[in-house]
Amino acid sequence: MSFLTRGFRGRARGDIPAGRIPPGQYVTDDFPVLTAGPTPRLPLEENWRFGLTDLDGAERTWTWEEFNALPREKVTADIHCVTKWSKLNTTWEGVSVDTLLTGIPDRGSHVLFRSYGNYSTNLPIDDVTGGKAWIVFRYDGDALPVEHGGPARLLVPHLYFWKSAKWVRSMVLSTSDLPGFWEALGYHNYGNPWLEQRYAGD
Numbered sequence: 001m002s003f004l005t006r007g008f009r010g011r012a013r014g015d016i017p018a019g020r021i022p023p024g025q026y027v028t029d030d031f032p033v034l035t036a037g038p039t040p041r042l043p044l045e046e047n048w049r050f051g052l053t054d055l056d057g058a059e060r061t062w063t064w065e066e067f068n069a070l071p072r073e074k075v076t077a078d079i080h081c082v083t084k085w086s087k088l089n090t091t092w093e094g095v096s097v098d099t100l101l102t103g104i105p106d107r108g109s110h111v112l113f114r115s116y117g118n119y120s121t122n123l124p125i126d127d128v129t130g131g132k133a134w135i136v137f138r139y140d141g142d143a144l145p146v147e148h149g150g151p152a153r154l155l156v157p158h159l160y161f162w163k164s165a166k167w168v169r170s171m172v173l174s175t176s177d178l179p180g181f182w183e184a185l186g187y188h189n190y191g192n193p194w195l196e197q198r199y200a201g202d
């Protein structure tokens with residue numbers, strides 16, 4: 001039945017309008033898993049917390065229950081991995097970063113997201129506000145699978161997918177830009193896929 005697989009994939013290619021895919025990317029129907037290091041099997045939802053530290057160093061936290069009670073949004077987006085796969089029309093559900101920042105007018109210039117496990121990523125505040133970023137806990141109509149970052153991950157689809165931290169645990173607002181895990185290891189600090197900002201110096 002392999003011809004069916006080829007036919008299905010062939011259909012996807014033919015339908016992609018010019019300009020839909022960033023330079024150097026190919027489209028996949030799979031959802032590859034890319035994780036540096038082990039997949040954290042903890043925390044379970046019972047002890048999950050999400051923390052937000054403001055410019056004064058004060059932290060507010062949400063439990064899983066509290067987080068799930070926040071207004072949620074459905075998001076459909078194309079995602080682009082620096083290893084050159086792109087996946088179109090992925091569907092997610094979660095809480096917009098704008099919602100989390102409600103009542104915090106002073107946001108600084110940058111934010112560092114940290115994950116359970118050893119991962120972090122840095123972004124300009126303008127790239128996670130204004131309807132551009134979400135903490136998502138559902139993918140394709142189901143709970144987010146652990147290998148894709150469940151219980152919850154960051155989703156910033158307009159930048160390379162390494163910015164979308166899996167197993168996200170906290171965000172820290174800052175007036176300075178501190179490199180995250182891959183950024184410190186030579187990936188581009190910003191990661192615009194349309195400009196092929198893959199590695200430092202690109």
Ligand SMILES: Nc1nc2c(c(=O)[nH]1)N[C@H]1C(S)=C(S)[C@@H](COP(=O)(O)O)O[C@H]1N2
Pocket residue numbers: 031032033034035036037081082115117118119147148149161162163164165166167
């Ligand atoms: N915590 C954590 N988040 C992460 C990573 C990781 O290794 N650890 N990998 C990043 C990279 S390089 C990519 S491409 C995407 C992959 O997400 P996926 O495994 O759901 O496809 O997650 C990003 N977020």
Ligand SMILES: [Mo]
Pocket residue numbers: 034081082083161162
């Ligand atoms: Mo990646």
